[in-house]
Amino acid sequence: MTMRRGKTDVSKDDAPGTQSLDRALGLLRLVATRAGRGIRLSELVQQSGLTKPTVHRLLQALERQGFLAQDGVTKLYHLGPESFVIGTLAHERYGIHRAALPSLSRLATASEDTAFLTVRRDWYGICLHRQEGAFPIRSYVLQAGDRHPLGVGAGSLAILAALPPAEAEAIIQHNTPDLLARYPGFPPERLREQTALARANVYAFNPGQLYAGSWAVGVAVVNRAGQCEGALSIAAIDQRLQPARCAQLVALLHSEAERLAERLERPAGATNIAARARQNSMNH
């Protein structure tokens, strides 16, 4: 999440020829983090570590191109229509979100708590969707757009545990500095234990480690090829995740994860690939 300028740059954006592009896309991602709420220029300056003129200029360009939109009154920056279009078109390849919506609805309705869809991206888990249930006490610990190191949070941990052990270990090692610096509740050693436990249980459990009182359970969505596509999870206050109920919810999650995996096997509107490919030669 750090984007320092100058030689002290920590993040390894060191490939040449594209500094401003990296910066701009980083900003775009930051705005996405606050999806629906909007974000102020000053906060972007602070979060990115860039100077104000630079941030402003990049935001202007992103807005001109339609990837961002600024509210004329509040001055808050939001995702723009092009972001929506791009994402909609990407759905053809990464359609888990669309496919997961019914499952999330059912989970939220049945459990009355909050259901989440998390996907992996590099060494992080990203919350793509949050579906609230009827129960009146809700935690706002995890919002759509939030990204945490894999293993931090129930859905994220479920994904980590579903990966080949060697890969999971490599990810933990990669994330170690970040974990030590920003996640006091998640020392790498503890993450290893919990990953092993989650692997054995075939579900992940987070008893309020990120924020006390905010508990959650999650299960991975694994396709026929054995690859993990994401995770479904349910968060609730601790009283509502005691063993008996927890087991029920895990069963529910497993059943929905399986349904979702099946649905992913056959992408909804897609025609057969060969026909599509042949169509390409039609365009001049």
Add this chain to the structure above:
Amino acid sequence: MTMRRGKTDVSKDDAPGTQSLDRALGLLRLVATRAGRGIRLSELVQQSGLTKPTVHRLLQALERQGFLAQDGVTKLYHLGPESFVIGTLAHERYGIHRAALPSLSRLATASEDTAFLTVRRDWYGICLHRQEGAFPIRSYVLQAGDRHPLGVGAGSLAILAALPPAEAEAIIQHNTPDLLARYPGFPPERLREQTALARANVYAFNPGQLYAGSWAVGVAVVNRAGQCEGALSIAAIDQRLQPARCAQLVALLHSEAERLAERLERPAGATNIAARARQNSMNH
């Protein structure tokens, strides 16, 4: 669609301080155009008018950031996971796509032809989704991601006709050079006639003007505030769009457009608990 380098630059990307960013985002958009199919480096070079090293470097950066992904075997560039994430998060603000899917399914099933969702972006109409029906003869004139000047195509024309006349006229004037250069079937004068006709009919009709034999009808999706959010359309071969059947399809489109408009009135991101709970019954 033109991105020439040097002083001859035609497109007015002339705001300073962000040349490479503009170029990169243009490339991202080009890749999105070929969503699902992928696009070659050489084609991007050709389409963008940029040099090969530049395109390559920008693509590398976009890939490093996750907005693009390159197929290791075919070398084709596709939209990457970050594009999907960004778009998913933007859905909260621009959710017409998600909301329209059931309508598109019903339209494709009922008509057996191909149903489209088109949205406006600046002076263009963008095809966001294509839902194929059972009828075996299908045209591939319009694909998800394609963008044409507003008025070119049934959905696009429906949007143009739904705008305030003054705005529509401004759009046509803005697009005039592009229309004359690239759309021989759509001289501005003809577009004016057709817009007026579509406005009077409350549906748009395209009798194979883009490609002979590929006919289509479209209607605008207008919210309670009178704003046009997009358009639904159906394309078929000419034999299947003769007056009697055309009238049927228009009726079908109107009913779906109305349902969609209603659904858009209560955005999914609203905090209202009751509304949320009601949203849950979306699962089919």
Add this chain to the structure above:
DNA sequence: CAAAATAAGTCCATATAGTGGACATCGTTT
């Protein structure tokens, strides 16, 4: 209601960061 503080937005001299011609490499076609 001034005055101070905080935020957004702008300018322009400077050097750093991106550019593209030329070259290297890989895979396919004849």
Add this chain to the structure above:
DNA sequence: AAACGATGTCCACTATATGGACTTATTTTG
């Protein structure tokens, strides 16, 4: 096995993005 077409790389040059200093708008405070 030689020619072609495509992707990918290098590096000298200068066009380009940068950010310190400044202005303007909006909110908070004494």
